[in-house]
Every structure is written in structure tokens, then in C-alpha cells.
Amino acid sequence: MLADLKPNQAVKHQVAQGHHFKTNSSEVSTETFGALINLAGRQRMLSQRIVLNAVLSTMGHESALETAREALALFRVSHAALVHGNSELPGVFFEELRLVYFGEIEADRKITEFISLVEKTISACESKFRTAPDLLSELGQQATPIVALLNRVTVVYEEESKKHAKVQRKQxxxxxxxxxxxxxxxxxxxxxxxxxxxxxxxxxxxxxxxxxxxxxxxxxxxxxxxxxxxxxxx
Structure with missing residues (x-):
């Protein structure tokens, strides 16, 4: 089954199914925990910047859509780094994080859907499609829930960081x-x-x-x- 999936899909499937993590919390430095918390926190700010500039574009602000696209690009890259990791970050590396991203909360799915909605909304606004007002309305309705979701993800990182610090002090x-x-x-x-x-x-x-x-x-x-x-x- 995994052979039929693309690389990112295979990683996501393994993590969602609770496969062994490549890294565990004891191997992550305090500095890396700080970077993860900051990055997760920045996602909240970026999500609101995206929504705000999408709305501003309808009020004649010429650079609003460009700003929204730039924020979306950062948001997408950051989300991929938090979930899948990169050369500096471990991705999903402990159980509580797996649960918030792929468990009942389904943060990964909801964030991915938010990204898709933003892309559709920006494209519709740029092309002045008739669907633009409805998409903007839907995006506005997602502003508060997405912040709450991103805040929950950040809290998970913060709680694990506290546990990590306690273990480090004991060791x-x-x-x-x-x-x-x-x-x-x-x-x-x-x-x-x-x-x-x-x-x-x-x-x-x-x-x-x-x-x-x-x-x-x-x-x-x-x-x-x-x-x-x-x-x-x-």
C-alpha cells in the first residue's frame, strides 16, 4: 500500500498510523524546541495576515493579494516543516503531536484545507470570479477556528518542551x-x-x-x- 503513495503521503500515512518516530524528545535540543514553538506561534500570525489581506484586496488595496500570497507561501512551508521536518527540524516526533495532527483533532487535514481555501480565494479575487465573495466569506469564517487550532498545536509543543526541560534537569x-x-x-x-x-x-x-x-x-x-x-x- 505504501508503495502506491507519493513520498510525503507515505510519511504522513506512517505518522498517522502511529509508526515509530525517527526522532524522540530526548534527542531534541532545547534550542530546537524553542524554534518549534516560535514557528508554531508564527503560524497563527500568518493565518490572520492572510485573511486580513484577502479582505483588504476587496477594498482597493493594490498590494494586498500579493501580501496574502507571500504569507501563504510562508505558512505552507512552515506547516510542512512542522509536520514532515527538514534539515533542522524533526517533524512529528512524539505521540501527543501525532494525535493533535492526525488524531481526532485532525489539525493536519484542517490546516491543509485552510491552505487550499486561501489559494482558491486569492485566485478568485485576482480573476474577479463570481465565486470570490462567497470564498471570502468562508475564509473569514475560518479565521477564528484556524487560530484556535494553531494555538492548540503550539500548546502541545510548549507542554512537551516543559517535560523535556524537566528530564534534562534530572539527568x-x-x-x-x-x-x-x-x-x-x-x-x-x-x-x-x-x-x-x-x-x-x-x-x-x-x-x-x-x-x-x-x-x-x-x-x-x-x-x-x-x-x-x-x-x-x-
Missing amino acids: HHELMSSIQNIAKQARIVSVNAQIVAARAGEVGREFAVVAGELTNITAKIDELVRVAVGNASV
Whole structure:
């Protein structure tokens, strides 16, 4: 069945059916989450710019349709990036996002239909078709629902970002604890080595130097851990 689908359709079918994601949240950086949230939020602004300029075109604003087309192009590219991903973004990469795009909410279908409606409306307005007023009316009616839908998508990204940040903080704390435990064990080894070296007299002098250097290293590790913990708490 998938062999009969175009590449984008195959990806969409796999995601909609809940196939394994190429990326999971733990592999996504905080910066990428920020970019996704900003991009999803920008979609709301673009949708309203599209509707506004489509309406303004009927009032004699010469550049309104061109502005609407430019906004639509950005809107379409952004939606494709959010759903299918690109070289910088992962696409749909966690279950809650799959559900909002392809589950009962059907955000992907509704957004795609909005894009199609905008294209028809702009073309009708440019050609002064008789269908233009009806299409403009329908587009106006979609303005509020599409913003609400896009806002819901943005909230999903924001909630996952919060979960991701919480996991990152926990992993950071566990890493610092592990380093501290290792440094503690190293200090114990160093102290024992210095005691053995002292008992060995002249023979153990070089060994004492090594043990002392180990003590210095563990002190530096402790300082690095304190700095890292302090920065994480800021």
C-alpha cells in the first residue's frame, strides 16, 4: 500500500498510523524546541495576515493579494516543516503531536484545507470570479477556528518542551551526583595512597607525589561540579 503513495503521503500515512518516530524528545535540543514553538506561534500570525489581506484586496488595496500570497507561501512551508521536518527540524516526533495532527483533532487535514481555501480565494479575487465573495466569506469564517487550532498545536509543543526541560534537569543532577561520587572515591584512594607512601619512606616518595596530584585533581573536579550546579540553578 505504501508503495502506491507519493513520498510525503507515505510519511504522513506512517505518522498517522502511529509508526515509530525517527526522532524522540530526548534527542531534541532545547534550542530546537524553542524554534518549534516560535514557528508554531508564527503560524497563527500568518493565518490572520492572510485573511486580513484577502479582505483588504476587496477594498482597493493594490498590494494586498500579493501580501496574502507571500504569507501563504510562508505558512505552507512552515506547516510542512512542522509536520514532515527538514534539515533542522524533526517533524512529528512524539505521540501527543501525532494525535493533535492526525488524531481526532485532525489539525493536519484542517490546516491543509485552510491552505487550499486561501489559494482558491486569492485566485478568485485576482480573476474577479463570481465565486470570490462567497470564498471570502468562508475564509473569514475560518479565521477564528484556524487560530484556535494553531494555538492548540503550539500548546502541545510548549507542554512537551516543559517535560523535556524537566528530564534534562534530572539527568544533569544525576550526572553531577555521579561525578561527585567518583571524586569522593578518588579522594579516599588518594588519602590511602599517601598513608602507604608515608610508611614506605624514601621508596614511597614518588608515589606520594602521584597521590598528591590525585588529590589536586579531585579538588578541581569538586569545583567544576559546584560551578555546573550553580549555573543549572540560575
